[in-house]
Amino acid sequence: MSLSLAAANWCQCGLVFLLVWAGTGNLLAKTSVDVSHARITADGRQVLVMLPRDSSREVLQPVRFTLPEGRRIALHETFPKSGVYDAVTLQPVWQVDWFSQKDDMKWSDDFRSVVRRNIGALDLRASWALAFYRDGLPIREYSRHQLLTGLRQGPFFRFTSLDWHSVWYDEFEVLGDRLLLSTARRGLWRGWDRILDLGYQELYTFDLTTGTVLSREIRGRGRLAVMTAGLLALVLALPLGIWLKRRRQVPLQRQRRIP
Numbered sequence: 001m002s003l004s005l006a007a008a009n010w011c012q013c014g015l016v017f018l019l020v021w022a023g024t025g026n027l028l029a030k031t032s033v034d035v036s037h038a039r040i041t042a043d044g045r046q047v048l049v050m051l052p053r054d055s056s057r058e059v060l061q062p063v064r065f066t067l068p069e070g071r072r073i074a075l076h077e078t079f080p081k082s083g084v085y086d087a088v089t090l091q092p093v094w095q096v097d098w099f100s101q102k103d104d105m106k107w108s109d110d111f112r113s114v115v116r117r118n119i120g121a122l123d124l125r126a127s128w129a130l131a132f133y134r135d136g137l138p139i140r141e142y143s144r145h146q147l148l149t150g151l152r153q154g155p156f157f158r159f160t161s162l163d164w165h166s167v168w169y170d171e172f173e174v175l176g177d178r179l180l181l182s183t184a185r186r187g188l189w190r191g192w193d194r195i196l197d198l199g200y201q202e203l204y205t206f207d208l209t210t211g212t213v214l215s216r217e218i219r220g221r222g223r224l225a226v227m228t229a230g231l232l233a234l235v236l237a238l239p240l241g242i243w244l245k246r247r248r249q250v251p252l253q254r255q256r257r258i259p
Contacts, residue, residue, distance in 0.1 A: 016116065026256070032163055036063040036075040037102045040087060041111060044068035046175045047087045048081045048111045052099045079131045083136060084111045094136030106208075108119075113208045114178055122166045129168070133212030140211025144168065149218055151200050156186040158194070163206060170201075178214070201225040 005049060034052035038240060041047075055076040062074035068087055083095035093111075100116045107114045114133045121129035121144045129147050132140040148168065157166040170183070171182040181204045188196040199220030207214055 033057070034099060038065045038075055039111075040068060042109060045083050045087055046093060046111055048083075048107060048114075049075060050082050050099050050102070050105075051076055051079060060150060066068075096133070096136050096224070097217060102241070103147060106172065106179065108208055113177075115171055115174075115206075115208065115211070117181075119167075119169070120165045122152075122157065122168050126187070131207070132208075134209065147181075147202065149202055151186040151198065156188075156198070157184050158187075158189050158192070171199060171203075176207060177208045179208050180204070181206065222227065 008075040024157045034054070036049070036051050036055065036058060038050070039048045044197050047065075058074075062076060063077050064072050080095065081095050082099055085091060086093060098116075104117045104119060105114060112135055114136075116133070118126060118129050118131070118133045121128055126241040127143065128141045129144045130142040131138060139161055152168075154166040155211060157168050159166050169181070170179055170184050173180045183202045186198040187194040188198070201219045203215075203217040203219065204213060205215040206212065
């Protein structure tokens with residue numbers, strides 16, 4: 001490992017230490033509840049349904065949905081599992097065994113392509129951060145190590161007690177047949193406040209139908225390099241100053257010993 005790379009890695013560890021020292025503050029814990037939800041295609045022919053694995057709470061409080069024909073149905077009573085169904089016959093087009101909150105998934109206009117975001121991707125037990133599906137079948141998956149090219153440790157991201165996770169994501173939108181994803185800007189945090197903006201961030205464009213990366217832009221490399229150099233200089237300045245002070249003191253001590 002080169003000296004410059006080792007120094008950069010050491011400085012990153014130093015930034016992590018400073019963040020841990022800053023603390024996270026007092027946060028109010030809250031866990032979101034998985035609730036059934038559904039969407040209709042623009043032409044009204046198909047319905048995308050998401051059903052949580054545990055729908056016991058919906059027995060007493062059913063989530064109702066209005067079909068294009070005007071009929072209201074209880075989602076957990078009408079559909080056996082998550083997937084896409086014909087809006088008229090209610091027969092399955094494709095089905096899956098997973099559930100995602102509505103804010104953590106995007107889809108194409110015809111519901112053939114679906115992408116899921118894992119908000120807990122920085123958890124060491126998480127195996128994926130972004131997953132693409134075509135007609136209900138998995139086609140491409142990305143881990144946090146593939147999406148986060150640097151400063152991927154949890155302390156560089158804002159931590160929220162809402163579902164207890166580090167917020168590694170920012171933009172998550174579909175534009176035509178493209179998915180736009182940006183990661184959160186790295187920083188040093190104290191509670192809800194970012195005390196230092198490191199500026200490092202990735203911006204991705206994916207093909208929604210294949211999950212292929214079409215473009216990737218990494219911002220903030222120059223800013224991070226300047227900060228790393230400044231931190232390294234600060235760290236080296238203290239022992240260097242002590243060493244120079246001791247060198248100046250040695251001749252003085254020798255002069256005092258001369259009779």
